Amino acid sequence: MATKSGKPAPKKSASKKPASKKPSAKTVEHKTNAEELLGYYREMLLIRRFEEKAGQLYGMGQIAGFCHLYIGQEAVVIGCQAAMEDGDQMITGYRDHGHMLACGMESRGVMAELTGREGGYSRGKGGSMHMFSTDKKFYGGHGIVGAQVPIGAGIGFANKYLNNGAVSLAFFGDGASNQGQVYETFNMAKLWDLPVVFVIENNQYAMGTSVERSSAETELYKRGSSFEIDGIQVDGMNILEVRDAAAKAIKHARSGKGPMILEMKTYRYRGHSMSDPAKYRSRDEVTKTRTERDPIDAVRKQLLDKKWADEDELKAIDKEIKAIVADAAEFAQNSPEPDPSELWTDVLLEA
Ligand SMILES: Cc1ncc(C[n+]2csc(CCOP(=O)(O)OP(=O)(O)O)c2C)c(N)n1
Numbered sequence: 001m002a003t004k005s006g007k008p009a010p011k012k013s014a015s016k017k018p019a020s021k022k023p024s025a026k027t028v029e030h031k032t033n034a035e036e037l038l039g040y041y042r043e044m045l046l047i048r049r050f051e052e053k054a055g056q057l058y059g060m061g062q063i064a065g066f067c068h069l070y071i072g073q074e075a076v077v078i079g080c081q082a083a084m085e086d087g088d089q090m091i092t093g094y095r096d097h098g099h100m101l102a103c104g105m106e107s108r109g110v111m112a113e114l115t116g117r118e119g120g121y122s123r124g125k126g127g128s129m130h131m132f133s134t135d136k137k138f139y140g141g142h143g144i145v146g147a148q149v150p151i152g153a154g155i156g157f158a159n160k161y162l163n164n165g166a167v168s169l170a171f172f173g174d175g176a177s178n179q180g181q182v183y184e185t186f187n188m189a190k191l192w193d194l195p196v197v198f199v200i201e202n203n204q205y206a207m208g209t210s211v212e213r214s215s216a217e218t219e220l221y222k223r224g225s226s227f228e229i230d231g232i233q234v235d236g237m238n239i240l241e242v243r244d245a246a247a248k249a250i251k252h253a254r255s256g257k258g259p260m261i262l263e264m265k266t267y268r269y270r271g272h273s274m275s276d277p278a279k280y281r282s283r284d285e286v287t288k289t290r291t292e293r294d295p296i297d298a299v300r301k302q303l304l305d306k307k308w309a310d311e312d313e314l315k316a317i318d319k320e321i322k323a324i325v326a327d328a329a330e331f332a333q334n335s336p337e338p339d340p341s342e343l344w345t346d347v348l349l350e351a
């Protein structure tokens with residue numbers, strides 16, 4: 001291109017930023033130890049068993065309305081949580097029970113919200129998609145696809161404004177990643193170098209639509225390239241890989257360098273919601289992922305191989321987790337229905 005003076009325009013220098021990247025093919029060693037890995041095992045198992053129980057209660061008619069289970073995706077949230085520090089925040093969409101448990105919210109309160117009872121986090125008025133705990137730094141629970149992304153960046157803005165050193169993690173799906181509001185958010189988050197990490201949980205489907213059918217660019221970690229936001233593609237079924245990638249992105253955001261994108265390649269085993277017959281994929285596809293890539297089985301195998309636990313210890317953990325979930329289910333079924341006067345609470349802020 002020529003300039004007004006007729007001289008050739010200087011070549012634009014290539015960006016110095018490292019390009020977004022896929023993990024290299026060579027195996028990277030992710031450090032861990034017995035105590036840590038047993039902890040991840042326990043936390044992932046809690047989500048798995050909790051969700052299985054929620055599915056059962058739904059089948060029994062104890063839970064009504066929308067209910068989106070997180071089974072299969074456990075390593076994403078537990079890996080991210082392991083990399084977060086006290087004060088960091090989390091926000092997500094409607095597939096949110098795992099995120100709540102990962103943040104340390106009580107399984108009793110979450111389950112009782114699912115059954116619409118007084119003992120629930122929103123006193124039975126919110127249900128599956130609408131629970132919050134600012135105490136535990138969990139900002140919902142949002143039913144509108146993608147709505148949590150600008151809110152997550154807003155939390156990052158508040159962190160920067162208050163100079164509190166915290167990083168906000170905004171989780172959203174592959175389907176949500178095609179939304180306009182996501183790109184407006186990317187632009188502003190980078191423009192202001194907000195301390196936010198965008199975690200795309202690419203479970204391959206948005207309701208019944210596969211990523212291949214909906215997305216011109218299926219490598220979702222590249223989606224920030226127009227905004228100078230680096231991305232990493234991560235095996236979302238490998239807890240240690242998730243944790244280490246999250247640690248890198250969080251460090252980057254906390255140091256003032258702005259947002260990063262993590263594309264977690266994961267899979268949901270159940271239908272989109274409880275009412276999904278899942279006709280858009282084969283049973284074989286689900287079975288293959290369950291048997292070959294299950295994040296909990298992988299950790300279990302690692303614990304046994306390294307002799308960090310034996311079958312009996314793992315059985316004892318399973319029993320302990322089942323007891324926590326059974327207790328939550330009992331609490332959720334026995335907690336009373338909310339009083340009708342609750343219709344008027346938490347609706348408008350009294351002046
Ligand atoms: C703005 C908006 N559009 C459509 C819907 C209906 N809807 C609910 S979930 C969903 C699919 C989203 O898929 P994805 O982002 O991949 O998340 P996943 O369910 O896989 O976790 C759609 C279209 C909605 N809730 N909000």
Ligand SMILES: [Mg+2]
Pocket residue numbers: 173174175201202203204205206207
């Ligand atoms: Mg999806």
